[in-house]
Amino acid sequence: MRVGPVGMMICMEPEVVAALWGFGGAAMGAGGAFLGTWVQQRHQAQMEQKRREEARADLLEERGRTAADKALTELYDLRRHVSTWKVGMSAEERNQWYQTGYDHTYSAELNAALIPEANELRERLRDALEVVRTSMDVDAWQSEHEPYLSHFDAEHSIALLSAYMRGDSLPTPTSREKRETTQREMREEGWAEEDRRRSNPS
Template identity: 30%
Template sequence: MDAEVTAGWIGLVGASVGAAGALLGGWFQQRWQAKTAREERHEGYSRQSGETALDAFVQMQQAIYAYVRDHPHEDGGDHKAEVLDKTAGFAHVARSQIMLITRASKLRERLDEVLQVLIGFTAAAPAEGQTVERVRNSWILQASQEGMDVLSAFMRDEPIPKRSETFIEQMTVFATVLDDAS
């Protein structure tokens, strides 16, 4: 073969390899960008769901504080239906939003515990000199604070905090009541 023909073939092969490399590189880059965009979208959904759930816990506490503020001298009886309905509504919102948080199974498990204990406030029994209402308010406030602490750590990209001593006590009481009921 002539040197000119050989040089032409080398150029053609080189151009073909270069074009194939460029196409392959473009394909990999497109896949990587699509994956990154999907991850960012999921992170955005998770953050938005976390913020909504955190807001539900805050509103739950505000409902209890408002009830206590508006009824400071009521020493007996059960919660008013209105505050219970509000608390249950906020717990429902929190639960539905928590289920939408992606790639956080431990967070969802922990918040599910919080919500189970939270709605299990009927397990709270007053000690000597305490009213049922005051104990239940305290129960709801402490469980919702646990949820706020866990969600806040998630939102700050920090590890999930350990269970508080108060929450562990609530879990124990709740489990005992469930065992007694079955």
């Protein structure tokens, strides 16, 4: 008796079906294992990225806190130094008094520049410290009284940085700080205009 192709297919169907099921199961198992591995690796990569971001944020916060602490220390040293001014100092003593105070303002401004994500503070403190330098110049060379201006302006700079470190709103600018801010902005606008003229000569 001859068995045609259809009969052979019918006769072999259970084996074929079993083989197909086995192959399908193996494929599904391999696919599931691959998918599980991919999901796990993706999750691990996300966790690692999150860990790196948190570590970077912690590092920036630590560096910012360290820089702010150093700047505040310089400001306290500045206030203490300002109080050493006394009537009757010689020209050399006045010059040394001013220079030491200037160095404190410079160091405070330099450390404040390293505080991340603090643009408003940096601008405010830069103007406030420029006011301190101007006040020290007045107290050192143009007056014969206690350094009221320098002491007041140093106190204002301390209040600015302290408020930022506490997370409070920054104090209202003093009249001298407002004047310095206006002058600085005018200078910057003038420099920008000069750069534009140089870039586009007529």
